Amino acid sequence: MVKQVSKNKIAKQFLLGLIILVTLVGWIGTPRVAASTQTSFINKLGPNALKVSQKYKLYGSVMVAQAIVESGWGKSTLSKTAKNYYGIKGSYKGKSVSMRTAEYSSNGTLYYTNAKFRKYPSIKASMTDNAKTLRHGTAWDANYYAGTWRANAKTYQKATAALSSRYSTNSAYGQQLDRIIATWNLHKRFDKKYVAATYTPYKAYTIMKSSNHKIYSHIVNTRSGITSRSSKTYADQIVAIDMKGTKTSGTKTWYRVKAGTKKGWMTKGAVMHTSPLKANVIAAHNKLFKPAVKTQTKTTDSSSSSTTNAVATSQSATSSQSSNDERSTKSTGKTDSSSTSSSQAEASSTATTTSETTETEE
Secondary structure, eight states: OHHHHHHHHHHHHHHHHHHHHHHHHHHHHHHHHHHHHHHHHHHHHHHHHHHHHHHTTOOHHHHHHHHHHHHTTTTSHHHHHHOOSSOOBSOBTTBEEEEEEEEEOTTSOEEEEEEEEEOOSSHHHHHHHHHHHHHHOOSSOTTTTGGGSTTTOSSHHHHHHHHBTTTBSOTTHHHHHHHHHHHTTHHHHHOOOOOOEEEEEEEEEEEEOSSOOEEESSOTTSSSSOOEEEOGGGTTOEEEEEEEEEESSSSOEEEEEEETTEEEEEEGGGEEEEESOHHHHHHHHHHHHOOHHHHHHHHHHHHHHHHHHHHHHHHHHHHHHHHHHHHHHHHHHHHHHHHHHHHHHHHHHHHHHHHHHHHHHO
């Protein structure tokens, strides 16, 4: 009897240990698998969440949290068949799907109904459409979701509070989003604070500096996903400006230039001799980059011309002197002839006088 009790006790202890072991393995293993899946889903949304939220000046953490709640971590039929991660109803470019959905009545009662939902071609299209909804509001109120804008909500908590009972019929919707954001630190990853900038049309021309500056797709630190390329190809060239950007901090003045066939942003320090008049920029360019050989050629030509003129002047002076000498010679000749004639006349006169004297004496 004692042996039988002992065996039963051992069997119970073994069974209890097995249950504890299975429970422990399940407790450790399941969350890890879920966490891995959830992290993958967040990573999947990440790049588009950054770009779209920055473009529409919204909280990226809120956008990701909304996608998590509305799509059940990307496992809902709507997200799988229509890439609709926000449960937006209606049609997108004429495409939609019909789904059974849970709704809350005005008194908080849960009920189910069939509704038409938008069908998207990609995650980015779904996110962008959701962002436009938040920025542009409803047909009856453009500012319906204005409380979610970063300009109006100083924290993501204020943005999520503005969604409760508006975006969702669930009054606790905002709190649900807050828990997800805090648990997964979405605010640290997707709510990067970018510098604000104002943009104004600015028609002008400028010269790209010879240093290898960068041409950026957008003004640096104003949004995510900014790309850059070298400006070396366009060094010392005249380019057109079509827009001016002014940041609130950092390098404040930027120009959007057309370099080759592409447009991009450059700092004011990367260009020189900027002017609304293209003629002024061309003149500055010619002054800076006119080849020295051409300038020397012009100087030599000028010197040669001066030498030629000097020779011509000398020849003219020599010719003039020769003419004067010739005229002087001719004049002297005439004088000598005149003197000879005069002497002959005087001799003739003397002879006549002598003759007359002789005749008188006779």
